[in-house]
Amino acid sequence: MPEVTVDARGLQCPMPIIKLSQAISAATSGQLVELISTDRGSCTDVPAWTSDMGHVLKEQREENGEFHFLIQKA
């Protein structure tokens, strides 16, 4: 289960990535952070950012037009 959830629903680029980066910065190593976004661009932005930053994308799914991502901080 995620310990932190970032609700970026309704927000557009670049805000989902900005909010995610802030939540990851505040998290501790190994912690799981969930991001929920409605911006379709997140589907490519979040995996790119996550792997570039050395974190792990544990899960990515679409549910009722919302995109859910589960990221584990490195």
Added chain:
Amino acid sequence: MTVPNLSAVPDEAPSAEQQPEREKMVIIAASGDLDKAWPVLILATTGAAYGMEVTVFFTFWGLGIIKKPDAGITGDDWRQKMLSVFNRGTTEHLGLSKLNFGGMGPKMMKDLADKHKVASVQELLELAQQMGVKLWPCQMTMTLMGMERDDLIDGLDVPAGAGAAISLMKQSTINLFI
């Protein structure tokens, strides 16, 4: 014989905040158009989210983006004053490079941005400052347009020139001219 203690080896990649030397990104913001200021600040904040050390160098019309709302008419020369009247600057008064229609275009664009929850240029500028993006005003443009440091928003870096910009761009991974 001692067995090396493998568990003592750090197994975590240091996070971006902890790295002593961060990757650099430089954006030259040379345009005072709304449709250029927006991508400048979107990319600057995203670069900061990538843990990069981001610097935005504001030059020529781009300097208007960081003009104080109450700067008023700037300069001593009548030509500088005219420039400041017809090119008011500040994040509030940026025009569109196309379809400006005397200010109707930007108004429609900002209404659409509101409707679709796209962060405004002003919001992104404040966010960039919170995220530690360095904002450099171009000294030569300030002199040319008769702008003083007080005519620009707070929290900027020291006004700089092309030499400092090139020196930084030489070490930078991403360099953009917008």
